[in-house]
Amino acid sequence: MKLFFRLEEYKVLAYRILLAYLFYFFARILFYLYNSEMVEVSSIIEFLKISYHGLAFDTTSILYINGLFILLSILPFFINTHKKYQKGLFWLYFISNLSLYSLNFIDFIYYKYNFSRLTLAAWDIIKHEESKGGMLFRFVITYWHVFILYILTCALWVFLYNRVKIKNDTQIKSKVGYVLKSILGVLIVATLCVGGIRGDFKKSTRPINLVDANRHVAKIQQADLVLNSTFTFLRTLGVKTFKKQDFNISNEVIEESFKPIKFYSSNNPSKPNIVLIITESLGREYCGAFNKHLNIKDYVSYTPFLDSLANHSMIYTNAYANGYKSIHGMSSVLSGIPSFKDAFTSSPYAKQKIESMVSCLKEKGYDTSFFHGAPNGSMGFLGYGNILGFDHYYGMTEYGNDTDFDGSWGIWDEPFMQFMNTTISKKKQPFFSTIFTVSSHEPYVVPEKYKDKFPKGNIPMHQCVGYTDFAFKQFFNAAKKEPWFNNTIFVITADHCNQVNYFEDYYHNIMNRLAVPILIYKPNSDLVGNSDEIAQHIDIYPTVMDMIGYDKPFRSWGRSLLTKEKDIKPYLINYNSNNYYFMKDGYICVFDGKNAIGFYDEKDKKLIQNLISNRNQKMNKLEQECKAFIQDYFNKIIDKKLSTK
Numbered sequence: 001m002k003l004f005f006r007l008e009e010y011k012v013l014a015y016r017i018l019l020a021y022l023f024y025f026f027a028r029i030l031f032y033l034y035n036s037e038m039v040e041v042s043s044i045i046e047f048l049k050i051s052y053h054g055l056a057f058d059t060t061s062i063l064y065i066n067g068l069f070i071l072l073s074i075l076p077f078f079i080n081t082h083k084k085y086q087k088g089l090f091w092l093y094f095i096s097n098l099s100l101y102s103l104n105f106i107d108f109i110y111y112k113y114n115f116s117r118l119t120l121a122a123w124d125i126i127k128h129e130e131s132k133g134g135m136l137f138r139f140v141i142t143y144w145h146v147f148i149l150y151i152l153t154c155a156l157w158v159f160l161y162n163r164v165k166i167k168n169d170t171q172i173k174s175k176v177g178y179v180l181k182s183i184l185g186v187l188i189v190a191t192l193c194v195g196g197i198r199g200d201f202k203k204s205t206r207p208i209n210l211v212d213a214n215r216h217v218a219k220i221q222q223a224d225l226v227l228n229s230t231f232t233f234l235r236t237l238g239v240k241t242f243k244k245q246d247f248n249i250s251n252e253v254i255e256e257s258f259k260p261i262k263f264y265s266s267n268n269p270s271k272p273n274i275v276l277i278i279t280e281s282l283g284r285e286y287c288g289a290f291n292k293h294l295n296i297k298d299y300v301s302y303t304p305f306l307d308s309l310a311n312h313s314m315i316y317t318n319a320y321a322n323g324y325k326s327i328h329g330m331s332s333v334l335s336g337i338p339s340f341k342d343a344f345t346s347s348p349y350a351k352q353k354i355e356s357m358v359s360c361l362k363e364k365g366y367d368t369s370f371f372h373g374a375p376n377g378s379m380g381f382l383g384y385g386n387i388l389g390f391d392h393y394y395g396m397t398e399y400g401n402d403t404d405f406d407g408s409w410g411i412w413d414e415p416f417m418q419f420m421n422t423t424i425s426k427k428k429q430p431f432f433s434t435i436f437t438v439s440s441h442e443p444y445v446v447p448e449k450y451k452d453k454f455p456k457g458n459i460p461m462h463q464c465v466g467y468t469d470f471a472f473k474q475f476f477n478a479a480k481k482e483p484w485f486n487n488t489i490f491v492i493t494a495d496h497c498n499q500v501n502y503f504e505d506y507y508h509n510i511m512n513r514l515a516v517p518i519l520i521y522k523p524n525s526d527l528v529g530n531s532d533e534i535a536q537h538i539d540i541y542p543t544v545m546d547m548i549g550y551d552k553p554f555r556s557w558g559r560s561l562l563t564k565e566k567d568i569k570p571y572l573i574n575y576n577s578n579n580y581y582f583m584k585d586g587y588i589c590v591f592d593g594k595n596a597i598g599f600y601d602e603k604d605k606k607l608i609q610n611l612i613s614n615r616n617q618k619m620n621k622l623e624q625e626c627k628a629f630i631q632d633y634f635n636k637i638i639d640k641k642l643s644t645k
Contacts, residue, residue: 020097027153028051035111050222065096103229105147117210117228120236210236214597223578257628262545281498284507302455314519317532349640356388357545361432370390416435459501491540492521514576518535542560587601599611599612
């Protein structure tokens with residue numbers, strides 16, 4: 001049956017939708033050009049294959065966005081071809097398309113820090129910031145080339161849209177026939193749209209999701225090239241990632257693998273002061289002491305002070321973060337709770353009784369304080385700090401001198417760390433103080449008086465790392481003059497990583513995206529050495545409890561880094577590129593939330609050779625333990641069992 005005179009309208013509609021496909025393909029090309037080192041495509045043919053598989057995800061995005069536009073373009077109205085009606089469709093088309101299409105351009109830059117396409121979880125980062133407009137302005141100024149590309153792309157899209165128009169010369173002889181045949185057209189188009197949104201027409205198949213991108217790639221990191229940022233954002237709207245998991249794993253397996261309730265007795269009870277430094281974006285790559293054994297050609301360290309401190313400390317050269325955002329680092333380090341797809345701190349379950357370093361030390365009479373030089377409440381630290389029970393929070397307000405504001409994030413590290421030293425030196429011992437630094441971060445600037453003091457290196461981040469390392473030096477020089485210094489345990493780590501120097505191939509891989517330093521310094525002690533065992537953020541909490549001889553059971557999925565007394569084996573769990581990564585006993589298990597999709601030798605951190613076709617008993621056990629962790633993690637959080645008390 002012919003749809004006769006409406007055929008031109010359907011042709012124009014098809015042209016407008018195909019334009020969206022063209023520009024999503026163009027965005028994929030640009031995404032690859034900006035992130036080619038991270039997604040690792042070996043040839044044009046491989047890129048085209050990835051783009052072909054990406055069509056399914058582009059289709060879902062395009063049809064979600066253009067559903068109303070398509071409907072209004074084909075409904076059996078008698079005014080569809082009128083100039084004013086078409087003008088209204090024009091504005092609907094571009095307002096809806098260009099607003100969400102822009103997410104792909106944001107990811108040209110943000111992907112380097114987030115290690116996955118944008119999702120609704122990105123809101124966790126900015127929703128606590130007071131100056132959202134300032135952040136956007138700074139992004140546009142710093143990455144002006146992305147903004148210009150976006151404007152030019154939008155202009156080209158509008159130009160091509162206007163090249164094909166509908167003529168307003170429809171002659172309707174029979175309104176009944178027009179309506180009936182138009183309804184048939186609506187049904188056909190609607191059926192195609194439903195199939196496109198789902199990913200296919202099979203009734204038994206669920207709609208495609210983020211993890212489905214992994215089915216089509218040789219390397220896991222290429223999945224982010226299959227996806228587009230519009231899809232990942234829309235697919236996570238209203239999705240509850242915090243829900244109970246049941247992999248039918250017994251409590252015996254959970255207990256054997258993780259011993260969630262810890263108790264150490266190798267050290268006598270003591271009350272040393274504890275200073276915890278969580279350093280913004282200090283990837284392990286930048287720190288020379290953590291890279292001596294790697295023999296990286298032409299390696300340059302940007303942390304001379306930390307390198308010197310490492311000679312008198314216990315350092316962990318195979319350590320990793322349990323999350324990829326700052327707030328992830330806070331919850332992992334302080335309370336031993338990692339974050340995966342979404343931050344635990346942004347879940348509906350964060351506000352509950354949480355056993356942590358803060359609660360355990362307060363119970364022993366410690367004064368507890370948290371320092372962060374940003375505007376009070378920034379990054380969600382104040383809110384989570386209140387949940388953990390810190391006695392004091394010191395932010396930009398308490399610092400009280402905005403002349404030391406860096407113009408972007410907060411007070412420069414050097415003066416703020418001096419403020420911390422002055423403040424804690426007035427406290428009654430024992431005290432536990434945490435500082436979260438701010439300066440080693442985009443927009444990668446240092447105070448004007450130091451603009452030529454630190455090596456510029458190969459990437460903008462290097463100069464900032466040099467400045468923060470200098471701030472550490474000044475802090476320790478001042479602190480060692482204080483009476484509390486010699487009775488203090490210092491722990492230094494990073495929240496996550498930042499820019500990678502791609503000349504250093506060792507860090508150019510998916511596993512080392514979360515490689516951080518962990519350093520423990522105890523003045524005038526024999527706690528000196530170097531460990532290459534797996535370590536992670538959630539190990540810091542039980543390690544401190546072990547060191548002070550905490551004499552009660554406490555909840556922790558981590559392990560003490562300093563004793564093997566009836567403790568669990570070293571392991572790592574974290575999440576990026578829409579998969580869990582579980583490393584233990586010489587293997588890496590890649591888990592998509594339901595099943596293992598890859599096993600790799602622990603040394604194969606680029607995840608090149610998938611061993612899944614030759615599974616052995618150790619691999620099977622690894623998958624079981626990964627499921628055990630995820631099951632226990634979500635169930636304890638939802639059942640509000642994050643405390644032994």
